[in-house]
Amino acid sequence: MGIKKKIIIGALAVSALFTGSLAAFAGYDSRFYYPKSTYDAIVKTADNYSYLAAATGSYNCLAYVKGYTDIWLWPWGTSNPTLSQMDLYMNQDGYLAYSYSQGSSGTKIIAYGTSTNNITHVAKPADNNYSNAKWGQLERLQSLGWDPYSSSSYGSALRIYK
Amino acid sequence: MFKSKKVLILLSIMFIIGFATTSVYNLVAQASVEEKMTNSIIKIQKQIELEIQNHSTLAASSNPYDYVNNIKEVENIVDLGYRALPYIEQNIDESEGSGLMDYILAIAAEKIAKVDLKKNSKTFWDTGNAFSQQWKKQLQQTPQEVNHIANSNLSVDEKIKSLETLGIPAIPFIIEKVKEGNNELFPAIPLILGEENTIQSSQPGDEAVWIKDNETKFEDLKAYVLSK
Numbered sequence: 001m002g003i004k005k006k007i008i009i010g011a012l013a014v015s016a017l018f019t020g021s022l023a024a025f026a027g028y029d030s031r032f033y034y035p036k037s038t039y040d041a042i043v044k045t046a047d048n049y050s051y052l053a054a055a056t057g058s059y060n061c062l063a064y065v066k067g068y069t070d071i072w073l074w075p076w077g078t079s080n081p082t083l084s085q086m087d088l089y090m091n092q093d094g095y096l097a098y099s100y101s102q103g104s105s106g107t108k109i110i111a112y113g114t115s116t117n118n119i120t121h122v123a124k125p126a127d128n129n130y131s132n133a134k135w136g137q138l139e140r141l142q143s144l145g146w147d148p149y150s151s152s153s154y155g156s157a158l159r160i161y162k
Numbered sequence: 163m164f165k166s167k168k169v170l171i172l173l174s175i176m177f178i179i180g181f182a183t184t185s186v187y188n189l190v191a192q193a194s195v196e197e198k199m200t201n202s203i204i205k206i207q208k209q210i211e212l213e214i215q216n217h218s219t220l221a222a223s224s225n226p227y228d229y230v231n232n233i234k235e236v237e238n239i240v241d242l243g244y245r246a247l248p249y250i251e252q253n254i255d256e257s258e259g260s261g262l263m264d265y266i267l268a269i270a271a272e273k274i275a276k277v278d279l280k281k282n283s284k285t286f287w288d289t290g291n292a293f294s295q296q297w298k299k300q301l302q303q304t305p306q307e308v309n310h311i312a313n314s315n316l317s318v319d320e321k322i323k324s325l326e327t328l329g330i331p332a333i334p335f336i337i338e339k340v341k342e343g344n345n346e347l348f349p350a351i352p353l354i355l356g357e358e359n360t361i362q363s364s365q366p367g368d369e370a371v372w373i374k375d376n377e378t379k380f381e382d383l384k385a386y387v388l389s390k
Contacts, residue, residue: 034214034215034221035215038214038215038221042222056261057210057261057262057263058259058261058262059259059261060224060262061224062224070259070260070261071259071260071261071289071291072224072226072260072261072262072264072265072290073288074224074225074226074227074265074288074289075286075288076225077227077280078225078227078231079227080225120223120224121222121224134224135221135222136220136221136223136224137210137220137221137222137223137262138214138221138222152219153222154222
């Protein structure tokens with residue numbers, strides 16, 4: 001078999017594997033509290049979320065990445081923090097801020113925003129390929145990739161903290 | 163002698179009836195505020211669920227102020243006024259953990275009391291439980307803070323601005339200071355209450371009239387602050 005053919009077959013196999021894994025990612029099931037449309041609106045790719053724990057108002061994304069599941073933690077005022085404010089907050093806890101890069105070793109927390117003036121969400125890496133987060137009042141969920149959210153919801157991954 | 167005994171008995175009976183009626187009225191009034199609070203909390207929880215179903219952006223939000231801005235029932239708690247404050251504190255203290263509802267109640271308490279504890283690093287809070295702790299400290303210190311401001315070398319305007327930051331819990335103690343002769347502090351009262359247009363003190367003696375007419379309304383607030 002020529003080398004070109006091998007490369008094409010290899011590329012097709014990898015694509016099939018990736019598409020298959022995404023399709024097989026658990027997605028919506030009977031444990032979710034709200035309609036499927038609520039969750040699909042938050043991610044770039046429909047069903048890119050897998051149930052980890054129940055929806056609850058007991059804790060939010062910031063509490064979760066800091067290790068708590070019984071407090072709603074919000075150190076700011078009425079507006080979402082800017083990236084600088086988030087960096088300052090994380091620095092106070094001993095974290096160092098870096099530009100976003102998926103799979104970057106030592107990453108503890110990933111921050112997301114629709115712009116650097118509007119940080120909306122934080123998650124933590126499950127490993128180099130998956131991230132876990134508490135979605136506001138919604139469930140705690142796992143997504144494929146560290147940057148799974150749509151621009152109309154949490155926005156892009158902007159920062160990692162180590 | 164028999165007649166005066168009759169009169170004495172009649173007066174005693176009337177006193178007991180009056181006392182009992184007032185006590186029952188107070189109990190009913192207090193129960194009414196507590197009942198309204200409980201009903202509002204249930205409605206807030208239901209409204210959160212409804213809002214989430216209608217607006218997924220709210221569902222995904224970790225910012226508690228987003229929920230307060232979208233849940234109308236929170237304003238009903240604020241409208242209960244300072245009499246709701248003890249019940250808010252109790253609800254936060256007695257709840258398991260310190261979740262979103264605790265935080266929403268803390269925001270409501272700050273709106274009622276017209277304070278912003280986060281502005282000062284000494285009274286900063288980031289969860290409902292943390293608010294409750296700071297709130298208790300704030301209330302404990304309010305009477306002596308009013309005293310300290312009144313006796314300080316600050317200008318009158320600076321004193322009034324400083325008193326304003328103490329919010330509604332300071333009012334009974336500002337009243338005390340005015341009654342002691344510190345009339346220049348009176349403008350802090352309408353400023354805190356947001357009633358600069360309705361509470362006038364353009365004529366000498368206006369403050370005394372207002373205090374005479376309104377002082378007793380703040381007795382339960384004073385008792386609440388002093389209970390800390």
